[in-house]
Amino acid sequence: MVCEIIEEIHEECGVFGVYHAEDSASLTYYGLHALQHRGQEGCGIATMNGECLTAYKGKGLVSEVFRDEQIQALQGEYAIGHVRYSTAGGNEIENVQPLIANLEKHKFAVVHNGQIVNAKELRIELEKKGSIFQGSSDSEIILHLIQQGKGSFSERIKQAFQRLEGAYACLVLCEEGIFAIRDHNGLRPLAYASYQDGYLISSESCAFDVMSSSKEITDVDSGEIVWFHSKGITKEYYRKPQGVHMCAMEYIYFARPDSVIDGINVHEARVATGRVMAQKDKESGVSADIVIGVPDSSTSAAIGYAKESGIPYELGLIKNRYVGRTFIQPTQKQRERGVRMKLSAIESLVSGKRIILIDDSIVRGTTSRRIVQLLKEAGAKEVHIRIGAPAITHPCFYGVDTSSFEELISARMSDAELCEYLKADSLRFMEISDLIKAYQSDALCTACFSGHYVTKLFSYGTIIQAFYESHPLK
Numbered sequence: 323m324v325c326e327i328i329e330e331i332h333e334e335c336g337v338f339g340v341y342h343a344e345d346s347a348s349l350t351y352y353g354l355h356a357l358q359h360r361g362q363e364g365c366g367i368a369t370m371n372g373e374c375l376t377a378y379k380g381k382g383l384v385s386e387v388f389r390d391e392q393i394q395a396l397q398g399e400y401a402i403g404h405v406r407y408s409t410a411g412g413n414e415i416e417n418v419q420p421l422i423a424n425l426e427k428h429k430f431a432v433v434h435n436g437q438i439v440n441a442k443e444l445r446i447e448l449e450k451k452g453s454i455f456q457g458s459s460d461s462e463i464i465l466h467l468i469q470q471g472k473g474s475f476s477e478r479i480k481q482a483f484q485r486l487e488g489a490y491a492c493l494v495l496c497e498e499g500i501f502a503i504r505d506h507n508g509l510r511p512l513a514y515a516s517y518q519d520g521y522l523i524s525s526e527s528c529a530f531d532v533m534s535s536s537k538e539i540t541d542v543d544s545g546e547i548v549w550f551h552s553k554g555i556t557k558e559y560y561r562k563p564q565g566v567h568m569c570a571m572e573y574i575y576f577a578r579p580d581s582v583i584d585g586i587n588v589h590e591a592r593v594a595t596g597r598v599m600a601q602k603d604k605e606s607g608v609s610a611d612i613v614i615g616v617p618d619s620s621t622s623a624a625i626g627y628a629k630e631s632g633i634p635y636e637l638g639l640i641k642n643r644y645v646g647r648t649f650i651q652p653t654q655k656q657r658e659r660g661v662r663m664k665l666s667a668i669e670s671l672v673s674g675k676r677i678i679l680i681d682d683s684i685v686r687g688t689t690s691r692r693i694v695q696l697l698k699e700a701g702a703k704e705v706h707i708r709i710g711a712p713a714i715t716h717p718c719f720y721g722v723d724t725s726s727f728e729e730l731i732s733a734r735m736s737d738a739e740l741c742e743y744l745k746a747d748s749l750r751f752m753e754i755s756d757l758i759k760a761y762q763s764d765a766l767c768t769a770c771f772s773g774h775y776v777t778k779l780f781s782y783g784t785i786i787q788a789f790y791e792s793h794p795l796k
């Protein structure tokens with residue numbers, strides 16, 4: 323039996339950098355490979371060799387865009403790279419990063435993960451001052467702000483990032499080295515590790531593990547610039563840090579289980595959410611024969627649930643791993659048209675069983691409904707859905723592609739209505755307090771579950787206002 327999936331949520335991008343290594347382009351290539359789950363639409367690498375900046379980028383997976391000859395042509399000891407999934411701006415080649423600009427006859431390059439919430443306002447201001455934009459990505463604003471700054475390059479970077487609101491983890495490559503910058507609310511991950519006599523910088527620590535000798539991991543702090551240069555590292559706060567509000571969805575869904583983000587191992591965090599869900603079911607007397615996780619991101623939570631409850635974990639659903647990347651597209655139309663991911667149920671395992679089905683989130687609800695149908699067609703007696711996250715009731719404006727209320731089924735339906743729609747026997751989401759308990763940390767952004775955004779939303783605020791006006795009870 324086969325289930326088509328046409329909904330998933332996506333991270334915007336991943337960034338990777340190498341400071342001071344002979345084979346910087348090749349190391350960046352492997353780093354981007356490790357971050358491929360963060361974006362499949364396009365990728366690119368820029369290297370700096372003395373005063374000469376060289377870049378190569380294209381649409382597609384890292385392994386499709388780069389061949390040996392491209393890597394060999396990228397000379398230099400510093401490099402930055404990017405994998406892209408677009409939430410702001412389309413997936414045109416102009417928006418594929420690194421973005422490159424000139425400053426007084428010298429080139430610099432920028433890669434960015436996240437979303438700038440005051441992008442519209444800044445773009446209008448910059449265009450009035452004569453800036454000409456090549457693409458529609460919000461990341462291009464950073465180039466123009468740096469160009470319009472005053473003083474040394476590091477001064478210009480500080481001035482530029484002081485103007486940005488929202489979520490960003492950025493790397494800037496120039497003759498003076500690499501600058502790593504994280505937003506002052508700590509919404510997106512960015513860390514670095516020593517490597518031989520230089521450094522690696524990455525959205526996720528899983529990319530460091532590819533280069534075996536890099537184990538000392540340091541997170542770039544909120545509001546901090548870390549400058550990697552010929553004399554070592556210079557750290558500076560360009561803006562007063564407002565604490566860390568790490569995107570909870572990084573732990574729930576986006577990040578690789580082997581990554582450690584802000585000191586929390588992603589796999590362990592997910593296992594702990596499974597345990598919390600099982601404790602709640604124990605309290606309310608829910609019982610079942612097997613626990614199944616929707617592969618792959620829910621496997622860790624399903625293991626945690628099984629360990630805590632004593633109910634055996636079974637591999638009841640199989641994911642087809644050889645699905646084309648056309649499935650991962652930025653618009654609903656493209657998603658529906660694209661190649662579909664396939665799931666199969668193992669009939670002999672699920673037939674006649676009461677199942678606890680662990681999933682990481684419900685966005686539009688179509689996938690969950692089909693999975694329930696799939697399991698029931700395979701003979702499941704009961705399907706109890708447990709979601710390792712609170713219900714997503716609000717859009718994200720920080721770099722995740724849930725930017726409207728229309729696509730969020732929990733913004734329109736109560737849990738009971740949703741359970742009925744999914745044709746499940748029961749449905750339970752986690753509470754935000756459960757997440758905090760599981761992660762043993764409240765340094766989280768949970769805006770898409772609560773509507774409490776950590777920044778001002780600028781023009782995006784009208785989306786929230788319009789929704790509340792049309793749904794006065796929300």
Ligand code: SF4
Pocket residue numbers: 509568569570571572717718719720721722767768769770771
């Ligand atoms: S709103 Fe949700 S998806 Fe967006 S950054 Fe916050 S937790 Fe992550």
